[in-house]
Amino acid sequence: MTIIIDRTRDRAAKTGPVSVAEKQREKNRPKGLYKARVPIYPKLVHGRWRWIKWALLIVMLAIYYITPWIRWDRPGALPDQAVLVDFDGGRFYFFMIQLWPQEVYFITGLLVLAALALFLVTALFGRLWCGYACPQTVWTDLYIYIERMFEGDRNARMRLDAAPMSFNKLWRKTGKHAVWIGAAFGTGGAWIFYFHDAPDLIRTFWVGTAPMTAYVSCAILTFTTYVFAGHMREQVCTYMCPWPRIQGAMLDDQSFQVTYRYDRGEPRGPHKKAETWEGRGDCIDCNQCVVVCPMGIDIRDGAQLECINCGLCIDACNEVMDKVGRPRGLIAYDTDAAVAARNCGQKPKHRLIRARTLYYGIALAVVGGLMIWGFSTRKTLDVHALRDRNPASVRLHDGAVRNGYTLKIANHGFEAATIEIRYAGIPGATLRSPGRPASDPLSLRVDPNRVTPVRVFVTAPADQVQEGSQPATFEIRSGDEVQTVRTAFDYGETR
Amino acid sequence: MSEPERDDHSGVETTGHEWDGIRELDNPLPRWWLWVFYGSIVVAVVYWILMPAWPGLKGYTPGVLRQSDRADVAEQLQALQVQRGRGETMLATASLQQIEADPDLQAHALSVGQSVFGDNCATCHGAGGGGARGYPNLRDDVWLWGGSLEEIEHTLRVGVRSAHPETRTSQMPAFGRDGMLNxxxxxxxxxxxxxxxxxxxxxxxxxxxxxxxxxxxxxxxxxxxxxxxxxxxxxxxxxxxxxxxxxxxxxxxxxxGRNGVMPTWEGRFSPGVIKALAVYVHVNAGGGEASGAAAAAP
Known part of the structure; x- marks a missing residue:
């Protein structure tokens, strides 16, 4: 059973332990329209999941900071930055891939792919994204680490906040905020390198000649990082992020989530060393799972909106279980169905392959296949024929009819291409491009990495003039690649 | 001063104003509103110092930043001239044939030509150059004064029956109206x-x-x-x-015997722009005629 707890409604009065945050919420509830944030003081915990989180934090921050500095040799005056969103040049570079603005559907596909991957992972293993990979989680973790350096662990921080202002409190708070702002500036400062040549920008940024957008983006990112990771933290997840709301539709009773195994834990209660474990649960109500929680919730209330599935309560509980000599895993990644089965004395079964995961998997494969197909059949040359509309056709002195076209030839490659253009479908028609030697087929050179507009004119001889508008095609040959572009020939009014 | 009146319900003093039995509570302004108000005053003072603000007898206070929209526009125009300068120089130095044969120069000439044509020529010749009754079609291969690059440029320069001293002139007499023929x-x-x-x-x-x-x-x-x-x-x-x-x-x-008129564009446009316009007209006439075709045509 998945319980999504909606904090916007009053709950029925409940007995038993509730989290500190929940007690605070109840205390604050009737007062005023807006409520103050309840401070959360997550305690440092050690264990497998904490270790994984540290490792991922380092890896992901490293990727974020190092990526813009990777060089990638491209011909000519093209930027040599491996990953670059070049707004000035209208290009997106990603190592060997180069995307033009009109190919934005590849970005759309990538986002769809990411969304489907998120759905699949959530259906299988719960909110792994929220707990480990989300920037909000990663930066909040980093900020709490900084906070801990200056103010100590949970209890020390609570004491410090309660204490009156003193020199000790002042320098600790000042130091913390200074380093926070520094980290925020580092975040915003690294972001702008994705949009300009990094080695060039890092110089111009400090001498004040960088583009205004760089300063503004850096300032905005600095501000949001400082506010989101330093001050708002779990509120971003609970109030601003849509994902916790959507997750209810992804999860079912077979999804692995951070779960309190109530079948083993209840009835809970304090336990003295000599006492027996017979007739009671393993939960000793030590509250360690609550004090380490960065979201300020009690996992023993069941799955809930706020829970980001970071697994820190698992580490905390395992530590306690080791101490009291009970097996680990009172809180663990488990499914609701498995817990319910154990509660009824049955053997739990885990089903990874379910209708839901199949749908997501198939959708993921289809979109992934489309993306691969799109990339593999991507043409180096992209040709569009724009027929002149004013005038649509021109009658010459001898009664011949001429139509004008502008061919927009986009060469996505890095090398100049020589192409041949033929016109087909209109009897006796001749093709000419002003300023270029007349030849059949028309042969011309198109520069790399840009759109070359070419004016071409097609003349149908007087003795073969037909009625109205007739379909015609341009055939563009570049090496072995042949493309056909459909268009029309307008014979105009016959007189 | 009389004793301030208090509202029974809220216990807040009233302003003493009354309209149709409705009295106004004298609640304090919200703090944030006051801050915004004081902030605006500070911003205004800063603005006086930085920007042109106060009128004087002979002018105005220029402000520390010496901001001037007029100077900004002049600067932008200057920058535009510099930016266009390269293309303009190339248009002015290259021959008409060179402009048309070089893909980049041709593209530049076409874009310059298109905007100049739209502003100046389209009124008579139509936006697409298709002409109208009495106004020649510039897209076909029928030319009164020749359709080669040089001839088009010459016509653009001197005009037809224009104020230019070397203007092109032809005269179709009004045979009937002037009584020359019955x-x-x-x-x-x-x-x-x-x-x-x-x-x-x-x-x-x-x-x-x-x-x-x-x-x-x-x-x-x-x-x-x-x-x-x-x-x-x-x-x-x-x-x-x-x-x-x-x-x-x-x-x-x-x-x-109607006779059309085309103005001279010399002096109105720089030689480079006239060249661009000539190339624009020539290209859009399907490449027009080769040079020297005029002599061979009749």
Whole structure:
């Protein structure tokens, strides 16, 4: 059973332990329209999941900071930055891939792919994204680490906040905020390198000649990082992020989530060393799972909106279980169905392959296949024929009819291409491009990495003039690649 | 001063104002509102110092930043000149043929030409250059004064019946209106011209007009009627007619002898822009005519 707890409604009065945050919420509830944030003081915990989180934090921050500095040799005056969103040049570079603005559907596909991957992972293993990979989680973790350096662990921080202002409190708070702002500036400062040549920008940024957008983006990112990771933290997840709301539709009773195994834990209660474990649960109500929680919730209330599935309560509980000599895993990644089965004395079964995961998997494969197909059949040359509309056709002195076209030839490659253009479908028609030697087929050179507009004119001889508008095609040959572009020939009014 | 009145319900003092029995509570302003108000005052003072603000007898206080929209515009125009300078220099130094043959220069000339054409030429010749009755079609291969790059540029420069001292001029007399020919003669000539363009005509009239044509028209339109570009005399044997192809139109033109006007663009545009315009017109006429074609055409 998945319980999504909606904090916007009053709950029925409940007995038993509730989290500190929940007690605070109840205390604050009737007062005023807006409520103050309840401070959360997550305690440092050690264990497998904490270790994984540290490792991922380092890896992901490293990727974020190092990526813009990777060089990638491209011909000519093209930027040599491996990953670059070049707004000035209208290009997106990603190592060997180069995307033009009109190919934005590849970005759309990538986002769809990411969304489907998120759905699949959530259906299988719960909110792994929220707990480990989300920037909000990663930066909040980093900020709490900084906070801990200056103010100590949970209890020390609570004491410090309660204490009156003193020199000790002042320098600790000042130091913390200074380093926070520094980290925020580092975040915003690294972001702008994705949009300009990094080695060039890092110089111009400090001498004040960088583009205004760089300063503004850096300032905005600095501000949001400082506010989101330093001050708002779990509120971003609970109030601003849509994902916790959507997750209810992804999860079912077979999804692995951070779960309190109530079948083993209840009835809970304090336990003295000599006492027996017979007739009671393993939960000793030590509250360690609550004090380490960065979201300020009690996992023993069941799955809930706020829970980001970071697994820190698992580490905390395992530590306690080791101490009291009970097996680990009172809180663990488990499914609701498995817990319910154990509660009824049955053997739990885990089903990874379910209708839901199949749908997501198939959708993921289809979109992934489309993306691969799109990339593999991507043409180096992209040709569009724009027929002149004013005038649509021109009658010459001898009664011949001429139509004008502008061919927009986009060469996505890095090398100049020589192409041949033929016109087909209109009897006796001749093709000419002003300023270029007349030849059949028309042969011309198109520069790399840009759109070359070419004016071409097609003349149908007087003795073969037909009625109205007739379909015609341009055939563009570049090496072995042949493309056909459909268009029309307008014979105009016959007189 | 009287004792302030208090509202029974809220216990807040009132302002003492009353409208139709409704009294106004004297609640304090929200703090944030006051801050915004004081903040605005500070911003205003800062603005006076930084920006042009106070009028004086001889001008105004320029402000520390010396901001001036006029100077900004001048600067932007200057930057635009510099930016265009490269293209302009290339247009001015390259020959017309070079401009047309070089893909980049041609593209530049086309974009310059298009905007200049749209602003100045489209009024008469149409946005696409397709012309109208009395205004030549610039997209076809029929040219009064020649369709090579040089000839187009020359026409652009000097105009037709314009104020330019070297203007191109042709003169179609108003044969009927000025009494040089009577109505019957004009009608006969009309039949002759219809015949010239290869259409069926009244043979008797054509015969009568033979001598009339030789006496009055052949000097400019040539004995065979193919016209003469040096004189700006149109070809009467093709299917294109500036003032209409039907008999009434032809008769009207012989009777009234309309002569169109095109202004000179020299002095109005730089030589580079005129070149760009010439290339634009030439390219959009399907590559127009090669140089020297004028002499060979008739």
């Amino acid at each position: 109505a019957a003669q004009v009608s006969d000539l009309t039949e002759y011209v219809v015949r010239l363009s290869g259409r069926p005509a009244d043979a008797a009239a054509v015969g009568r007009a033979q001598q009339l044509y030789a006496d009055n028209c052949a000097a400019c339109h040539t004995p065979t009627g193919v016209g003469d570009r040096l004189l700006g005399a149109p070809d009467l044997t093709d299917r294109e007619w500036l003032y209409g192809s039907d008999r009434n139109s032809i008769r009207g033109q012989i009777h009234n």
